[in-house]
Amino acid sequence: MSEMKSFIEDAAGKILKDLSTKEQRERFEEGEWASSLWKTIQESGLTLLGIEEEKGGVGGDYEDVFAILRVVGKYAAPIPLAEVIYANQFLATHDGEVEDKLRVVHFTEESSMIQSPYKLIHVPYGRYVDEVVVIRQEDQQASYSIVDVLTGEIEKNANLAAEPRDNLTFLNLGETKKLDLSFKEALENYTKFLALSRVAMMTGAMESVLALSTFYAKERHQFGRPLHRFQAIQHHLTAMAGEVAAAYSTLSVASSFYPSDLGKEQIAMAKIELSANANVVAKAAHQLHAGIGMTYEHELHHFTRRLWSWREEAGNETYWADQLASLYQAREETIWESITHVKGEETHAGSTV
Amino acid sequence: MRQLQLPVFKFTEEQKEFRKKVRSFLQAEKQKGTFDTHADSWLSAYSEEFSKKIGAQGWIGITFPGKYGGQARSSIDRYIVTEELLAFGAPVASHWFADRQSGPLLLKFGTEEQKEFFIPKIVKGECYFSIGLSEPNSGSDLASLKTTAERVDGGWIVNGMKTWTSGAHHSHYMITLCRTSPQDPKNRHGGMSQLIIDLKSDGVTIRPIQFLTGEHHFNEIFLENVFVPDNRVVGEVGNGWAQGLTELAFERSGPERILSTFPLLEEAIRLLKEKKDHRGLMDASKLVSRMWSLRNMSIGIAALLEEKKDVNLAAALVKDLGNSFEQHVAEVIRLLLPAVPSKNAEDEYARLLAESILHGPGFTIRGGTTEILRGIVGKGVISA
Numbered sequence: 001m002s003e004m005k006s007f008i009e010d011a012a013g014k015i016l017k018d019l020s021t022k023e024q025r026e027r028f029e030e031g032e033w034a035s036s037l038w039k040t041i042q043e044s045g046l047t048l049l050g051i052e053e054e055k056g057g058v059g060g061d062y063e064d065v066f067a068i069l070r071v072v073g074k075y076a077a078p079i080p081l082a083e084v085i086y087a088n089q090f091l092a093t094h095d096g097e098v099e100d101k102l103r104v105v106h107f108t109e110e111s112s113m114i115q116s117p118y119k120l121i122h123v124p125y126g127r128y129v130d131e132v133v134v135i136r137q138e139d140q141q142a143s144y145s146i147v148d149v150l151t152g153e154i155e156k157n158a159n160l161a162a163e164p165r166d167n168l169t170f171l172n173l174g175e176t177k178k179l180d181l182s183f184k185e186a187l188e189n190y191t192k193f194l195a196l197s198r199v200a201m202m203t204g205a206m207e208s209v210l211a212l213s214t215f216y217a218k219e220r221h222q223f224g225r226p227l228h229r230f231q232a233i234q235h236h237l238t239a240m241a242g243e244v245a246a247a248y249s250t251l252s253v254a255s256s257f258y259p260s261d262l263g264k265e266q267i268a269m270a271k272i273e274l275s276a277n278a279n280v281v282a283k284a285a286h287q288l289h290a291g292i293g294m295t296y297e298h299e300l301h302h303f304t305r306r307l308w309s310w311r312e313e314a315g316n317e318t319y320w321a322d323q324l325a326s327l328y329q330a331r332e333e334t335i336w337e338s339i340t341h342v343k344g345e346e347t348h349a350g351s352t353v
Numbered sequence: 354m355r356q357l358q359l360p361v362f363k364f365t366e367e368q369k370e371f372r373k374k375v376r377s378f379l380q381a382e383k384q385k386g387t388f389d390t391h392a393d394s395w396l397s398a399y400s401e402e403f404s405k406k407i408g409a410q411g412w413i414g415i416t417f418p419g420k421y422g423g424q425a426r427s428s429i430d431r432y433i434v435t436e437e438l439l440a441f442g443a444p445v446a447s448h449w450f451a452d453r454q455s456g457p458l459l460l461k462f463g464t465e466e467q468k469e470f471f472i473p474k475i476v477k478g479e480c481y482f483s484i485g486l487s488e489p490n491s492g493s494d495l496a497s498l499k500t501t502a503e504r505v506d507g508g509w510i511v512n513g514m515k516t517w518t519s520g521a522h523h524s525h526y527m528i529t530l531c532r533t534s535p536q537d538p539k540n541r542h543g544g545m546s547q548l549i550i551d552l553k554s555d556g557v558t559i560r561p562i563q564f565l566t567g568e569h570h571f572n573e574i575f576l577e578n579v580f581v582p583d584n585r586v587v588g589e590v591g592n593g594w595a596q597g598l599t600e601l602a603f604e605r606s607g608p609e610r611i612l613s614t615f616p617l618l619e620e621a622i623r624l625l626k627e628k629k630d631h632r633g634l635m636d637a638s639k640l641v642s643r644m645w646s647l648r649n650m651s652i653g654i655a656a657l658l659e660e661k662k663d664v665n666l667a668a669a670l671v672k673d674l675g676n677s678f679e680q681h682v683a684e685v686i687r688l689l690l691p692a693v694p695s696k697n698a699e700d701e702y703a704r705l706l707a708e709s710i711l712h713g714p715g716f717t718i719r720g721g722t723t724e725i726l727r728g729i730v731g732k733g734v735i736s737a
């Protein structure tokens with residue numbers, strides 16, 4: 001771990017521990033934007049992480065970004081940090097400079113030829129963001145425009161964890177600028193980033209689920225002893241601990257390769273893994289908590305509902321397995337060669353006999 | 354929880370070159386027909402000829418000091434050799450325990466005489482060891498074992514019985530855990546010692562126990578007044594339990610806890626590609642993803658072990674997850690590529706499937722059952 005990484009990890013952890021409390025999350029679900037939390041995050045520079053200072057950012061690399069997003073998941077923070085970091089990075093790259101704003105990107109398959117109104121489906125935190133960077137197909141290329149959310153209409157919608165995924169309608173998207181990328185490439189870049197973000201956030205959420213479970217297993221007594229003394233409960237704890245360790249290792253390896261060429265395959269495997277095991281953790285934790293875990297009162301669901309939401313977002317197992325299957329089919333390499341990043345030497349049949 | 358946070362380890366270019374070298378050697382040997390690929394080869398595919406060839410390359414006891422014929426290379430290099438051997442399903446059972454356990458044990462606790470006597474032979478692939486722990490009435494509860502060694506002039510007289518001893522009919526020696534002082538209910542793990550028993554000694558009877566495949570794999574071993582000289586006691590008398598635990602993390606987190614059925618997975622993916630079966634490849638890709646993730650953990654642990662860190666909890670987790678995965682591979686693959694699995698099938702796929710199914714139940718039993726491991730982890734998680 002780089003010194004920088006553990007430093008900002010600790011700093012973010014402190015902020016979120018204080019401000020992303022159970023009460024804060026509950027108020028958020030009642031419709032109150034987490035403004036002081038967001039303001040603190042912005043002031044700490046985290047929304048500009050991974051952007052060079054000359055471009056208005058605070059420096060840092062992708063490993064730092066994903067390390068912070070793990071902490072966001074750990075405290076189930078009701079903020080679109082992954083999405084905002086991406087939007088800021090996007091503008092820094094394509095505009096050359098960025099001013100910090102609450103903004104997200106949104107891809108729409110509809111070409112710019114389509115007439116208004118423009119409907120943007122499932123915009124993360126749509127009701128709270130200032131602007132949306134809308135990326136569309138224009139001939140072979142992608143183009144983008146920046147729209148002010150106040151100029152549109154908002155239809156509220158949310159995922160399983162009550163995180164806003166709103167539908168926005170605009171009559172006019174304003175001035176468009178061309179990108180040096182194809183729409184497909186631009187979308188793929190975003191999907192990869194978002195998938196690894198969800199991997200990071202799920203890792204953090206899993207850690208908290210395990211922590212809540214160990215706490216409860218010590219606290220709650222039945223038959224005259226704490227729950228953790230029962231073997232069946234120890235097995236639930238082990239199932240969670242195994243996936244927490246696997247998730248952490250998966251995240252660390254995948255983010256250390258991001259955004260290199262090897263990265264895409266690793267992200268696919270990482271997202272398959274986390275999505276598939278999100279419910280291993282959620283299920284064991286709910287079984288261990290029993291009745292209390294099914295209440296709104298107990299905070300377990302802040303994490304398990306996020307796990308169930310995030311496993312679907314940015315491609316679930318089916319989506320990424322489809323990508324991997326095509327990759328395997330298209331290349332000569334064996335699985336072992338690709339896993340070890342070492343290609344065996346060509347040996348000609350018969351030459352060694 | 355820090356114990357669950359394993360580091361990222363990336364192989365250096367030099368290590369990748371080394372992997373290439375091992376792989377080329379194995380590719381050539383396979384093409385020459387020296388060996389066939391088997392699932393679960395580390396516990397069931399024996400070939401003295403092959404072990405000697407691997408020894409001649411310097412790949413057995415690769416971490417052992419040069420003084421005794423080893424290469425003094427890192428445990429990462431050992432990890433690479435082990436992985437390649439398992440990925441090829443090569444017959445490594447003969448020398449497996451000597452390389453993984455007995456050699457390191459002797460280097461750590463053995464006398465100079467023992468090191469000079471055993472290690473050079475182990476390294477050449479000529480001297481094989483078995484593990485004498487389990488007894489008819491002591492399995493998971495190993496500390497209840499009954500085999501005793503009584504003090505006599507110049508050594509010990511051993512009486513008792515060991516069972517499930519893998520490969521004893523191929524091995525020269527058995528590291529035998531036995532009681533050198535009476536059972537003490539207050540100190541269940543005390544009073545035990547590790548003795549090297551020469552399996553050709555008077556009083557040793559090895560009887561085959563047929564494996565469920567009908568093959569001869571493990572054995573029961575009767576020990577009747579077997580004399581073991583003082584110079585064949587490993588380490589300290591009475592310290593056997595603690596000594597046996599020291600290499601446990603290597604044993605539990607190694608690639609053999611993940612790759613036992615990998616040859617089946619690789620072959621299945623080759624066939625699915627041949628058939629252009631996209632759906633099948635999708636299902637198989639999920640297995641590959643799991644394997645990748647477990648392998649990352651296992652390598653992270655190997656890196657920590659190289660730094661002499663305590664990784665017992667994570668190692669137990671890797672064994673539990675890895676063994677479940679190894680079994681799961683066969684259950685997914687059989688549905689993707691239906692076949693009549695058979696140990697004697699001409700067709701490699703049908704044979705690997707048979708081996709993976711029939712050996713599968715043992716994965717979660719040998720080296721500590723799933724239930725026992727989960728108990729260890731569960732308690733570790735609570736006290737962390």
Ligand SMILES: Cc1cc2nc3c(=O)[nH]c(=O)nc-3n(C[C@H](O)[C@H](O)[C@H](O)COP(=O)(O)OP(=O)(O)OC[C@H]3O[C@@H](n4cnc5c(N)ncnc54)[C@H](O)[C@@H]3O)c2cc1C
Pocket residue numbers: 231396483484485486487488491492493494516517518519520571715718719720721722723724725728
């Ligand atoms: C293929 C194979 C190779 C082997 N090779 C060797 C070898 O070379 N040398 C050697 O010494 N041994 C060897 N073994 C033996 C192995 O170590 C034992 O089988 C293992 O330790 C379990 O002991 P057992 O079979 O007596 O089962 P038992 O201990 O009787 O267990 C039976 C069942 O009860 C469960 N159980 C037991 N205690 C508890 C508990 N406290 N809590 C919850 N559940 C419990 C177990 O998990 C298991 O499900 C081998 C085994 C296999 C399958």
